[in-house]
Amino acid sequence: MELVELLIAGGAVLLLLVVMLVGLVPRMRSKPRTPTLDESRRTATPPAPRTEADTAPTDVVQAPPGVETLPPEVVDAAPAPVAAPLTPAERFRHRLGRARSSLGANVAGIFGRGVTDEAWDELEESLIAADVGVDATLELVQGLRDRAKAEGIRTGEEALRLLKEVLLLELSVADRSLHRRAEAPTVWLVTGVNGTGKTTSIGKLAARHTRQSERVVLAAADTFRAAAAEQLQLWGERAGARVVRQAAGADPAAVAYDGWQAAKAADANLLLVDTAGRLQNKRALMDELRKVKRVLERDAGPCDEVLLVLDATTGQNGLSQARAFMEAVDVTGVVLTKLDGTARGGIVVAIQRELGIPVKLVGLGEDVDDLADFDPQAFVDALFAQVAQDVDLDESLED
Numbered sequence: 001m002e003l004v005e006l007l008i009a010g011g012a013v014l015l016l017l018v019v020m021l022v023g024l025v026p027r028m029r030s031k032p033r034t035p036t037l038d039e040s041r042r043t044a045t046p047p048a049p050r051t052e053a054d055t056a057p058t059d060v061v062q063a064p065p066g067v068e069t070l071p072p073e074v075v076d077a078a079p080a081p082v083a084a085p086l087t088p089a090e091r092f093r094h095r096l097g098r099a100r101s102s103l104g105a106n107v108a109g110i111f112g113r114g115v116t117d118e119a120w121d122e123l124e125e126s127l128i129a130a131d132v133g134v135d136a137t138l139e140l141v142q143g144l145r146d147r148a149k150a151e152g153i154r155t156g157e158e159a160l161r162l163l164k165e166v167l168l169l170e171l172s173v174a175d176r177s178l179h180r181r182a183e184a185p186t187v188w189l190v191t192g193v194n195g196t197g198k199t200t201s202i203g204k205l206a207a208r209h210t211r212q213s214e215r216v217v218l219a220a221a222d223t224f225r226a227a228a229a230e231q232l233q234l235w236g237e238r239a240g241a242r243v244v245r246q247a248a249g250a251d252p253a254a255v256a257y258d259g260w261q262a263a264k265a266a267d268a269n270l271l272l273v274d275t276a277g278r279l280q281n282k283r284a285l286m287d288e289l290r291k292v293k294r295v296l297e298r299d300a301g302p303c304d305e306v307l308l309v310l311d312a313t314t315g316q317n318g319l320s321q322a323r324a325f326m327e328a329v330d331v332t333g334v335v336l337t338k339l340d341g342t343a344r345g346g347i348v349v350a351i352q353r354e355l356g357i358p359v360k361l362v363g364l365g366e367d368v369d370d371l372a373d374f375d376p377q378a379f380v381d382a383l384f385a386q387v388a389q390d391v392d393l394d395e396s397l398e399d
């Protein structure tokens, strides 16, 4: 009996051992393997950035539980690829592309379906929607239709080429340069309605010129708000330009005059005069602007540029602003800001065509480098840059 009990007990122990062994094998198999140095690097290396906006630090790759992680310096050892800086033309296209210009995108689509009556009608609608203006659009499209007929244009590709050619012609004016003086400091007076980007554009311009080793003075002739002079002061510090200011409520013409005296005394190359935003239909405010210009010019001579800053997103309203400012202070050029944030780039054509004022500069963002000379060729190219390419750039920004 005892022998039988002993045998049963032995069998049970043996069975237990077998069960334990069988259970252990799969667990041993599933134990994760420590990654090799190479594999860790591959996981931690960020994808090559396609644009400057993609260069933000990559998220840390979390190892699954149970995986031994390597010391952080190993991850750091893989050098992050450096994005090639964008050329000005690429930057231009990129910024306009981000806005998904309705003009370029729609027109490419319309002519993609051939040159038909419907296509011409759709083109009209697209140009009007893109702020080219009704009269200008009707004239443009009629001219295009006549030329297309005369030149026997049949394919969408040819029609698109013709449209680009006509737009480029529209935008070609004799002089788009920012005028300078050979001797005394050059004077640029900056005007416009509220919030269009006057102070920001002055800051960007100041930085551009101090970078070229010029001495720049900024006059804070926006004495309407205390914060306005502070804002200009910050830009001045950033750009390395001297700022002339007075207490809030001071006479703006007196500040402009002080700015001129300071610029002359410092033998500066450039004086930029900031003014308060004002609605074009407020007579007293427009008179005040006239006075700023008159007082400044009494001593400084004619302003080399009177720049009107227009916000591209306000569309056709920009035209009535421009008319009033032209009438008051003889605007010599337009700075079209926030072109990065609108799909209505056609306003450039409208300004040029209806007012005959050249767009000299464009604002493409809020950073110091987001100001570009207006280049009609780059602009038209950017508007009609391949839609797919724009979308690709957009997506890369959202990644």
Ligand SMILES: Nc1nc2c(ncn2[C@@H]2O[C@H](COP(=O)(O)OP(=O)(O)OP(=O)(O)O)[C@@H](O)[C@H]2O)c(=O)[nH]1
Residues within 6 Å of the ligand: 192, 193, 194, 195, 196, 197, 198, 199, 200, 201, 222, 228, 275, 276, 277, 278, 309, 337, 338, 339, 340, 341, 362, 363, 364, 365, 366, 370
């Ligand atoms: N996206 C974009 N924002 C811009 C651009 N230019 C200016 N801004 C922004 O527009 C806002 C108004 O800019 P300001 O320079 O203060 O405008 P302002 O005309 O001086 O305004 P007031 O002095 O109040 O009349 C700010 O938030 C700027 O950062 C541009 O080109 N693109």
Ligand SMILES: [Mg+2]
Residues within 6 Å of the ligand: 198, 199, 200, 222, 228, 274, 275, 276, 277
């Ligand atoms: Mg301002």
